[in-house]
Amino acid sequence: MEFIGIFAFILAISSIGLSDKVAKLKADVRKINISMKGDVKMSEILKGLEGKRCTLSVIAKGPIECEVISVDDEWMKVNQITKKGQSKMMIIRIDNINDVSIV
Structure with missing residues (x-):
């Protein structure tokens, strides 16, 4: 039981900065798509x-x-x-x- 709680805590801590990284990746992919489409x-x-x-x-x-x-x-x-x-x-x-x- 404690293992699941510790695992959930570690997962929550590691995903805190993920939204910023995802937003930056989306912006980069958009720039690449724009340059490919002309x-x-x-x-x-x-x-x-x-x-x-x-x-x-x-x-x-x-x-x-x-x-x-x-x-x-x-x-x-x-x-x-x-x-x-x-x-x-x-x-x-x-x-x-x-x-x-x-x-």
């Missing part, structure tokens, strides 16, 4: 659109006419002018972009 190359192409107006076809949103503000490896910051003439700042994940056309 998403980083797409972000490099999109960086050339900074300051230009374009139409983005985004999953679950449809086409968005906007001006590209900035682009990094995973996200794109755009400024959309709504029908009422208001400025709407949006941050879009590059993975969700299907198509880009320059206006």
Whole structure:
């Protein structure tokens, strides 16, 4: 009986730092997958659109006419002018972009 308690205690102590290691491994695997899929190359192409107006076809949103503000490896910051003439700042994940056309 004591052996099971001691074993459970040792197991609990050894798994305390495991969640941080798992999170770091997940981030590393994600970076490897991104580089294998070519998403980083797409972000490099999109960086050339900074300051230009374009139409983005985004999953679950449809086409968005906007001006590209900035682009990094995973996200794109755009400024959309709504029908009422208001400025709407949006941050879009590059993975969700299907198509880009320059206006």
